[in-house]
Amino acid sequence: MTNDTDIDAATMLLDLEGLAVQAVEVLADGSRRVRLVTAAETAAACPSCGVFSTLVKEYVTTRPRDVPVASRRLLLQWRKRRWCCREP
DSSP states (O other): OOOHHHHHHHHHHHTOTTEEEEEEEEOTTSOEEEEEEEOOGGGGBOTTTOOBOOEEEEEEEEOOOEEEETTEEEEEEEEEEEEEOOOO
């Protein structure tokens, strides 16, 4: 069972600023899959005009890096929201 403290500690362990650990699962080969989501509130701000968006354009999943932990693979999957700016 996890709580907010566990999630914060796991996020700090991975050293991935602006991301939060959503879930961790152990795969058949013993490696772990860590599902990440964007935690930074500023992610919804348009990089061009700076206005915050409320319209999600799409969701994409990326794999930022895989790192070994105690001789096992750690597979990172980041589910990102891509925002749509409504400003002209």
